[in-house]
Amino acid sequence: MGGSGWIVRLAFLLALGLVLGSAEASLGDADPRYRTCVKECQTTGIIGENIISHCQKKGNDTSVGGSWYDQEQIYMQWKQLNCRADCRYFCMMQREGEHQSLGMTPVKYHGKWPFLRISVFQEPLSAALSATNLLMHFTGWISFYLLVKYKLPLRPQTKRTYYEYTSLWHIYAILSMNAWFWSSIFHTRDIDLTEKLDYSSAVALLGYSLILSLLRAFNVKDEATRVMFAAPILAFVTTHILYLNFYELDYGWNMKVCVVMAVVQLLTWAVWAGVTRHPSRLKIWTVVFGGALAMLLELYDFPPYMGYADAHSMWHASTIPLTYLWWSFIKDDAEFRTSTLIKKAK
Numbered sequence: 001m002g003g004s005g006w007i008v009r010l011a012f013l014l015a016l017g018l019v020l021g022s023a024e025a026s027l028g029d030a031d032p033r034y035r036t037c038v039k040e041c042q043t044t045g046i047i048g049e050n051i052i053s054h055c056q057k058k059g060n061d062t063s064v065g066g067s068w069y070d071q072e073q074i075y076m077q078w079k080q081l082n083c084r085a086d087c088r089y090f091c092m093m094q095r096e097g098e099h100q101s102l103g104m105t106p107v108k109y110h111g112k113w114p115f116l117r118i119s120v121f122q123e124p125l126s127a128a129l130s131a132t133n134l135l136m137h138f139t140g141w142i143s144f145y146l147l148v149k150y151k152l153p154l155r156p157q158t159k160r161t162y163y164e165y166t167s168l169w170h171i172y173a174i175l176s177m178n179a180w181f182w183s184s185i186f187h188t189r190d191i192d193l194t195e196k197l198d199y200s201s202a203v204a205l206l207g208y209s210l211i212l213s214l215l216r217a218f219n220v221k222d223e224a225t226r227v228m229f230a231a232p233i234l235a236f237v238t239t240h241i242l243y244l245n246f247y248e249l250d251y252g253w254n255m256k257v258c259v260v261m262a263v264v265q266l267l268t269w270a271v272w273a274g275v276t277r278h279p280s281r282l283k284i285w286t287v288v289f290g291g292a293l294a295m296l297l298e299l300y301d302f303p304p305y306m307g308y309a310d311a312h313s314m315w316h317a318s319t320i321p322l323t324y325l326w327w328s329f330i331k332d333d334a335e336f337r338t339s340t341l342i343k344k345a346k
Contacts, residue, residue: 028114038091042055042083048090088109093114113303120188137323137327138177147331161334164221165215169212172208179201181201203237206258211233217269262295269287279332290325294318
């Protein structure tokens, strides 16, 4: 515990700071001139020299043939979503240009900094870094699979791996790739659906990661005991996801839930590594310490540099090397447990 005590204290301080600093106002979308601009744009489809094609009314609104769904209605809803998104973007750029000419600093709009778009990518750097994180988890998972399936010895009777947590890490990989996939989609196109899928996937990953950390720390191998460990957390995470999707997308409450789950699992891994003297404990502590420092980027926010790189995108960048190191630990743990169990069997 002595070697990991500083990590415990740091994680608690970061958790407190993140919870207290989770409330955030958006000054940009409260600006009456911005709101008027968006309203006029959605009505006319014109902002200065820009013509928003999605906001132009469709000339002949007749649909032929019947079906169980209304194709025209779906099409018009999609046009409306794109009209609103485009109007918000061009009005935001117009207001920020005015602010810049007056020497004013950028402000947030709808909870986000004013980013420069590239084609359909609303936050191109965050989208690209999210996709890179997805790739890192995929390559880490494949290398882990090849290790336990083909490089490490298998149990002679069942031909299954000696490592008791193989299936749990497979599920972790799938949830991780799913979370980063929806993160890249959300940063590409921010609409209600992609936002909810992004938040829900992140919560599911954090909840499962917490369960996995507890199962490994307490060396739970019996299936019935694993269910007992997981059931309360699964029930809470499921309820929380349903709350976000069907009752209220409460950003402040969601932030607190995610911070608590993240900090508890960081503490669990840090203390377990110190108590058990795991041979790869330095990798665990590096990931824990790096992850705690990366959380500071979510707390100490700053406007996007050159219109692209903000604190959140830098957080995405920081998780790339941490992901590589984390999968390296997972493979080390598989080799360590396999070696230990083979020695016991002999």
